[in-house]
Amino acid sequence: MQQKLNLYNTLTRKKEEFEPLHAPFVGMYVCGPTVYGEPHLGHARSAVTFDVLYRYLKYQGYKVRYVRNITDVGHLENDADEGEDKIQKKAKLEHLEPMEVVNHYTNIYHQEMDKLNVLQPDIEPRASGHIIEQVQMIQEILDNGFAYEVNGSVYFDVQAYDKEHKYGKLSGRVIDDLLNNTRTLEGQEEKRSPLDFALWKKASPTHIMRWPSPWSDGFPGWHLECSAMSRKYLGTTFDIHGGGLDLMFPHHECEIAQSQASCNHTDAAKYWIHNNMITVNGQKMGKSLGNFINLSELFSGNHEMLEQAYTPMTIRFFILQAHYRSTLDFSNEALQAARKGYTKLMNGLRVLKKLRFPEEPEAVEPDAKLNEELQKLTQDCFRGLNDDLNTAKTIASLFNLLKKINSLYLGQINIAQLSRGTYDLVRDTYQELVLDVLGLKEERVGDMEEMLDLVLTFYKEAKEQKAYDKVDAIRAELKRHGIVIKDMKTGIDWAYEE
RNA sequence: GGUAACGUGGCCGAGUGGCUAGGCUCAGCUCUGCAAAAGCUGCUACAGCGGUUCGAAUCCGCUCGUUACCUCCA
Known part of the structure; x- marks a missing residue:
């Protein structure tokens, strides 16, 4: 195999060679969505990013346990006393049971992820199903002296924690700076310091989602679920923790603190990986700005910012x-370019299916230089992935490989000049990286391929008879369905229109 | 205010101290009944100003500009 996988670790701010704690097993936890609204482009980016990481680790032979949570409780609008649970707020708004809201948006999330060809995680735990674990963890933190109870609520004592361990190591925050710059929010009287965050909140009489605990009937704080669930399924220390860059602080910082404070394990995860944001006109796409585009809108084209609909694979490629x-x-321009690039890559897949290495070796000298060049191109593809999952680089290398594949198909390069080994390497690399690792798939004809081949035989006949009216008619009709005909010296074939 | 990051050709987007990123767009050539597809060629950039160096878009400093986090967010 090529050089090893290197990942940028937010914790150390460096690229590090990936070395699992207990090879061949890899534990990976990624923060999933809070299911109170439709998934948007930002969710897609996070999901696709870690999907590729998951796929590539499996491709390399690791036995990966991938855990991605569903946040269905305890995610407050703010940390104030009357802070409202996002799910509950949405439920009130739509006159639904909170669990109806949760189920509704969870289902949509799953559907959209399927469309994007995002593999399901091995375990998808819900916060509401792990209250016991969370209560237990709070008790541990209390016992260790890093939390305090006030009126039935429990808060994490950041300053007490900071004295023994360092708070802010992931995000590079310094506690004094934080104290000087924290905005004053309403209803924070209970907390000893504005930096403290809730582990358990006592439910107000109108609060629907509530569970019993030693301190009060209430609900867990947002940061706690990830700590409790990752620990339950991956252990106190595991390999990879992922999520959006916007979760780095405070969410992930708090996770690290909770983990350390409860079971005295440093950092919780060895590698902390963060994906960056999607922007619109240079500005972050987010709820608060109201400039986000839902995936369903992207797929239907039904949004004022969209000039047309874009398919899931276009989005994935983008x-x-x-x-x-x-x-x-x-931008629409970028997505349209992505559409074409994606189609080009797919056409390469089809070409490979039809290419055959000659069984009877021809009397042609193998071209050592060409063989070497092709082998280097395949290595480039892996080099990109190994360099902190640089899929952009990998795709560029795949396009370089594709040029050669097309030349082989058109007979511009004689296939007999390749060794069997080189040929297999080129084919396998291209197919496996595109399909298995990048997770792209054909979106259009599917099982219509045989039909198309039949049409092509008619086309060929008409052409031989120089019945150009018929030829043009067939071409026009196929074009209506997004298929173009390729007349090559070596034969006739079809391809997706780009 | 604090802390990070970024500023690449018409657009999107990689990148390493010296060796072609790639995609899209545009123009031309080959092929072709005409096309298309594919291949080839061209348009050749690294915010500005200094510095280090034989050599910097790549390292350092300053300036300008943009963004993110510091409150919920993938």
Whole structure:
């Protein structure tokens, strides 16, 4: 195999070689959605990014346990006393049971992820199903002296924690700076310090989602669920923790603190990976700005910012064409370019299916230089992935490989000049990286391929008879369905229109 | 205010101290009944100003500009 996988670790601010704690097993936890609204382009980016990481780790032979949670409780609008649970708020708004809201949006999330060809995680725990674990963890933190109870609510004592361990190591925050710059929010009297965050909140009489605990009938704080669930399924220390860059502080910082405060395990995860945001006109796409585009709107084209509909694979390709740690700017132009690029890659897949290495070796000298060049191109593809999952680089390398594949197909390069080994390497690399690792798939004809081949035989006949009216008619009709005919020296074939 | 990041050709987007990123767009050529597809060629950039260096878009400093986090957010 090529060089090893390197990942940028937010914790150390460096690219590090990936070395699992207990190879061949890999534990990976990624923060999933809070299911109180429709998934948007931002959710897609996070999901696709970690989907590729998951796929690539499996491709390399690791036995991965991928855990991605569903936040269905305890995610407050703010930390104030009357802070309202997002789910509950939405439920009130729509006159539904909170669990109806949760189920509704969870289902949509799953459907959209399927469309994007995002593999399901191995475990998808819900916060509401892990109250016992969370209560237990709070008790541990209390016992260790890093939390305090006030009126039935329990808060994490950041300053007490900071004395023994360092708070802010992930995000690079310094506690004094935080104290000087914290905005004053309403209803924070209970907390000893504005930096403290809720582990358990006592429910107000009108609060629907509530569970019993030693302190009060209430509900857990948002940061706690990830700590409790990752620990339950992956252990106190695991390999990879992922999520959006916007979760780095305070969410992930708090997770690290909770983990340390409860079971004295440093950092919770060895590698902390963060994907960057999607922007619109250079501005972050987010709820608060109201400039987000839902996936369903993207797929239907039903949004004022959209000039047309875009297919799920176009979106996936669009995301993959940028490195996950840079911001990615949304625009119709960029998506249309992505559409064409994606189609080109898919056509390459089809070409490979039809290419055959000659069984009877021809009397042609193998071209050592050509063989070497092709082998280097395949290595480039992996080099990109190994370099902090640089899918943009990998895709560029795949396009380079594709040029050669097309030349082989058109007979511009004689296939007999390749060794069998090189040929297999080229074919396998292209197919496996596109389909298995990048997770792209054909979206259009599917099982209509045989039909199309039949049409092509008619086309060929008409052409031989020089019945150009018929030829043009067939071409026009196929074009209506997004299929173009390729007349090549070596034969006739079809391809997706780009 | 604090802390980070970024500023690449018409657009999107990689990148390493010296060796072609790639995609899209545009123009031309080859092929072709005409096309298309594919291949080839061209348009050749690194915010500005200094510095380090034989050599910097790539390292350092300053300036300008943009963004993110510091409150919920993927």
